[in-house]
Amino acid sequence: MRENDDLRVLVRTIRDYPKPGIQFRDVSTLLLDGPAFRKTIDRMIALVDPDSFDFIAGIEARGFIVSAAMSYALEKGKVMLRKPGKLPGQSVSIDYALEYGTDQIEMHTDAIRPGQRVLLVDDLLATGGTAMAGVELLRGQGAVVDTALFIVDLPDLGGSAKLTAVQVEPMALMAFAGD
Ligand SMILES: O=P(O)(O)OC[C@H]1O[C@H](OP(=O)(O)OP(=O)(O)O)[C@H](O)[C@@H]1O
Numbered sequence: 395m396r397e398n399d400d401l402r403v404l405v406r407t408i409r410d411y412p413k414p415g416i417q418f419r420d421v422s423t424l425l426l427d428g429p430a431f432r433k434t435i436d437r438m439i440a441l442v443d444p445d446s447f448d449f450i451a452g453i454e455a456r457g458f459i460v461s462a463a464m465s466y467a468l469e470k471g472k473v474m475l476r477k478p479g480k481l482p483g484q485s486v487s488i489d490y491a492l493e494y495g496t497d498q499i500e501m502h503t504d505a506i507r508p509g510q511r512v513l514l515v516d517d518l519l520a521t522g523g524t525a526m527a528g529v530e531l532l533r534g535q536g537a538v539v540d541t542a543l544f545i546v547d548l549p550d551l552g553g554s555a556k557l558t559a560v561q562v563e564p565m566a567l568m569a570f571a572g573d
């Protein structure tokens with residue numbers, strides 16, 4: 395049995411959603427299982443050194459679920475990387491492409507101070523468009539970002555290679571590759 399196979403079987407695959415040809419890896423079925431959700435967060439926490447970062451940045455919307463649970467458990471402040479038009483304060487934004495479209499994320503300009511270390515957390519890494527946009531936004535505000543953590547990595551889509559190329563280590567509990 396592979397590591398985290400007990401959690402992997404709870405991730406449902408839906409073909410041709412939201413567009414033909416996309417294999418959607420649906421973590422909602424994992425999140426429905428309370429003990430499995432807790433194990434997911436505990437194992438994500440075990441992959442990182444809490445002394446190596448000051449804040450956790452989560453990406454709306456699915457990324458908020460995992461990043462908020464980690465922030466709570468580790469007592470780390472949470473930086474919200476939000477979809478457009480949701481933040482009330484002065485914000486910066488960035489456009490990006492993902493597997494099935496384009497989008498934009500934003501963050502408050504006063505969320506972090508230069509030099510503060512931020513762990514980036516999302517549920518899933520595919521093309522890396524979203525995570526790379528998060529890294530760029532955070533670094534643009536002076537944050538130090540060297541690790542990004544996910545439940546699921548889809549390495550065939552190239553996101554993990556993109557993050558590595560910009561000196562961000564991608565970590566994930568499980569990968570779906572070649573299937
Ligand atoms: O690596 P990428 O190709 O960028 O894809 C990964 C992103 O796609 C999903 O979010 P989505 O934009 O579908 O939004 P949601 O969290 O609101 O469902 C997922 O939660 C990641 O944020």
Ligand SMILES: Nc1ncnc2[nH]cnc12
Pocket residue numbers: 416417418419420492493494518520521548
């Ligand atoms: N294949 C996929 N499954 C689930 N979420 C995604 N986000 C981008 N690509 C995805």
